[in-house]
Amino acid sequence: MAKSRGILQETWDVATSVFRAMRISGRNFLRKPVTVHYPDKPRTYPDRYRGLLALTYDRETGEENCIGCRLCEFVCPPAVIKVEMLKSEKRNYAKTFSLELYACEFCELCVQVCPTDAIVMMKSFDMATTDRRELLLDKDRLHAIGETFDASWATGNRLRDMQAPPKKVAAEKPAAEKAGGEA
Numbered sequence: 001m002a003k004s005r006g007i008l009q010e011t012w013d014v015a016t017s018v019f020r021a022m023r024i025s026g027r028n029f030l031r032k033p034v035t036v037h038y039p040d041k042p043r044t045y046p047d048r049y050r051g052l053l054a055l056t057y058d059r060e061t062g063e064e065n066c067i068g069c070r071l072c073e074f075v076c077p078p079a080v081i082k083v084e085m086l087k088s089e090k091r092n093y094a095k096t097f098s099l100e101l102y103a104c105e106f107c108e109l110c111v112q113v114c115p116t117d118a119i120v121m122m123k124s125f126d127m128a129t130t131d132r133r134e135l136l137l138d139k140d141r142l143h144a145i146g147e148t149f150d151a152s153w154a155t156g157n158r159l160r161d162m163q164a165p166p167k168k169v170a171a172e173k174p175a176a177e178k179a180g181g182e183a
């Protein structure tokens with residue numbers, strides 16, 4: 001008797017498990033797909049998405065934003081950026097600018113140190129290739145990427161503003177330091 005109850009219990013367990021699994025499958029079968037048919041349908045990226053690197057122009061004057069200061073070159077951990085400065089009367093420029101994207105770590109340090117928001121990350125990663133040479137980007141190609149895709153919200157100036165202490169704290173600190181110095 002005990003044995004037949006065991007078989008009945010097992011049959012019931014299997015039947016309920018199958019029913020539960022079928023119910024989940026059925027629910028997902030009817031649900032709207034969450035996948036995107038990339039590349040036929042372009043994806044919309046969040047504002048803070050950080051993808052490809054690019055160089056920018058000043059939207060008002062049309063001038064290159066890069067002043068050739070080489071800060072990005074000095075800070076880049078794998079040393080994939082090379083910049084030559086071109087000195088000019090009113091401001092400096094980058095005479096040459098190259099970036100080996102195939103060796104980039106996407107650490108964003110170059111963006112964070114750039115004083116003029118000349119180098120930024122884009123809301124796209126769309127540059128797949130089987131030829132590494134295509135990922136050696138010169139100044140023109142970096143500008144072209146900047147014109148093709150939307151830039152991430154995260155420019156160097158915005159990131160530095162975000163990391164700076166709140167204005168009230170910054171104003172209180174020197175006063176506290178002065179008082180400490182007098183004591």
Ligand code: SF4
Pocket residue numbers: 053075076077078079080081099103104105106107108109110111
């Ligand atoms: S994201 Fe990092 S690794 Fe890539 S170029 Fe900028 S500093 Fe170099």
Ligand code: SF4
Pocket residue numbers: 065066067068069070071072073083094110113114115116117118119
């Ligand atoms: S991209 Fe920015 S940090 Fe790099 S050289 Fe140009 S101005 Fe300087």
